[in-house]
Amino acid sequence: MTQTCPLCHNDQSQLFETAQDAGQRLEYRLCNRCGMVFQGSDWKKDQLNQFYANDYRKLVEGEDQVSEKNRAIEETRASLLVGWLKAQGVGRVRRHMDVGASTGALIHRTQREFGAQVLGVELSNSHRAFAERRGLPMLPSLDALEASGSERFDLISLIHVLEHLPDPVGSLAGLRERWLTADGVFLLEVPNLYVHNSYEIAHLHAFSQHTLSETLRLAGYRIDALRVHGQPRSNVLDLYITVLARPTGASTDKTVRPEGRVRLKRRLGMARRRLLERLMPGQAWLPFPTLPADEAE
Ligand SMILES: [Zn+2]
Numbered sequence: 001m002t003q004t005c006p007l008c009h010n011d012q013s014q015l016f017e018t019a020q021d022a023g024q025r026l027e028y029r030l031c032n033r034c035g036m037v038f039q040g041s042d043w044k045k046d047q048l049n050q051f052y053a054n055d056y057r058k059l060v061e062g063e064d065q066v067s068e069k070n071r072a073i074e075e076t077r078a079s080l081l082v083g084w085l086k087a088q089g090v091g092r093v094r095r096h097m098d099v100g101a102s103t104g105a106l107i108h109r110t111q112r113e114f115g116a117q118v119l120g121v122e123l124s125n126s127h128r129a130f131a132e133r134r135g136l137p138m139l140p141s142l143d144a145l146e147a148s149g150s151e152r153f154d155l156i157s158l159i160h161v162l163e164h165l166p167d168p169v170g171s172l173a174g175l176r177e178r179w180l181t182a183d184g185v186f187l188l189e190v191p192n193l194y195v196h197n198s199y200e201i202a203h204l205h206a207f208s209q210h211t212l213s214e215t216l217r218l219a220g221y222r223i224d225a226l227r228v229h230g231q232p233r234s235n236v237l238d239l240y241i242t243v244l245a246r247p248t249g250a251s252t253d254k255t256v257r258p259e260g261r262v263r264l265k266r267r268l269g270m271a272r273r274r275l276l277e278r279l280m281p282g283q284a285w286l287p288f289p290t291l292p293a294d295e296a297e
Contacts, residue, residue: 005031006038006168006205007215008128008256013040016263019199026199028206034214035259037193037206052123052164056202066103069288074105077290079188081159081242082109088225088244090155097121097145097153097179100161101138104131105295110155111136119153121145145179156180157187162215163203172219176247179215186245188212192228193262194269196239200238210249210259212241218254221245235283236276272286 003013008031016030016037028042085093093114098106101120110116115159120138122128128138140147156175165171172186180186190207191198198206207215213223223245228238277284 003040005034005036006166007031007036007211007218008034010034013038016147017042017199017266019197021199021201024201026201028199030262033258034256035208035262036211036256037198037208037262039204049123051202053125065126068291071103071105071295072289072291073232074102075109075292075295077110077159077189077224078105079292080231081106081157081189082113082237084227084242085155085185085244086113090244093155095119095151095153096155096157098157098159099142100158101131101136101163102127104134104138106157107136108134116155118143119150133198142174150179152179152181152184154181154184155187156184159187159189160191162188162204162212163190163198163207166204168205168215169218172216172221173250176220177250180247182247184247185224186247186295187243188216188245189240189242189283192238192241193257194265195228195230195237195273206261207241208259208265209241210241210257214256214259216243216245217257218251220248220250222248232286232289234285236280237273237284 004011005013010033012032013029014032016028019026027040028037030037086092093110093116096107096110096116097119099121101107101122104120107118107120111118118136120131120136121142122138123140128140131138156179162168189213192207193208209226209228216223223243225244227242230237232241233239
């Protein structure tokens with residue numbers, strides 16, 4: 001079992017917390033050097049691609065099919081993300097690639113709002129087929145993209161995807177080197193360790209604002225804007241971290257700035273969450289969104 005920190009590659013870690021998901025006992029480790037929290041149990045990591053092609057959606061959604069509930073969340077989130085991009089001054093997108101595109105909600109939105117040429121990369125066969133039926137160009141992998149002779153993109157997004165990738169720094173650096181234009185932007189969203197439960201079978205890492213920022217810096221990006229928020233699920237719980245980043249070129253400083261008091265922050269964050277859930281039940285958890293009218297079929 002490998003216990004190497006995915007951020008600083010230190011071998012010394014300690015048990016952080018355990019959780020049960022999908023009938024498996026999950027163990028999360030805390031890196032002794034940098035404070036990164038990562039899944040220690042390396043179940044099936046060698047078979048990840050196969051897992052995502054057929055089994056993952058079955059596990060989390062009950063069946064390997066597109067669920068209405070999931071679609072509604074994705075469409076609502078896509079609309080919020082595009083609104084946020086515009087608020088950050090991104091007024092023009094020529095070519096957009098969404099990695100882990102699921103049903104294609106975000107590329108569908110950027111196609112419509114920016115007139116962008118879009119591409120979705122999605123491993124799940126059922127979700128890719130769903131997006132293709134909507135007329136969206138999709139590919140099953142970055143290898144397939146390489147073979148397609150595609151040009152670079154001026155917007156690349158990974159929405160609730162980075163926590164699934166075994167080597168987050170390497171994956172972000174690879175996308176920057178191979179697929180992002182020099183003046184392009186990178187859009188990222190992950191669960192927030194200090195508010196979101198974060199522990200799910202396919203979540204290999206649990207990011208804080210600090211470890212996410214360090215991951216991006218090491219991968220050769222600078223952060224233009226960072227927002228913690230709960231949309232579309234909560235008005236008061238900062239469940240998610242959303243980042244707009246730009247490429248700076250390969251980072252020369254590979255030293256990770258450590259984060260301290262990670263256990264305390266998690267404990268306080270989750271205690272605060274339980275308190276807000278009790279005091280403001282209607283705000284802490286909003287009803288699941290329904291499909292926006294312009295997306296309902
Ligand atoms: Zn580390």
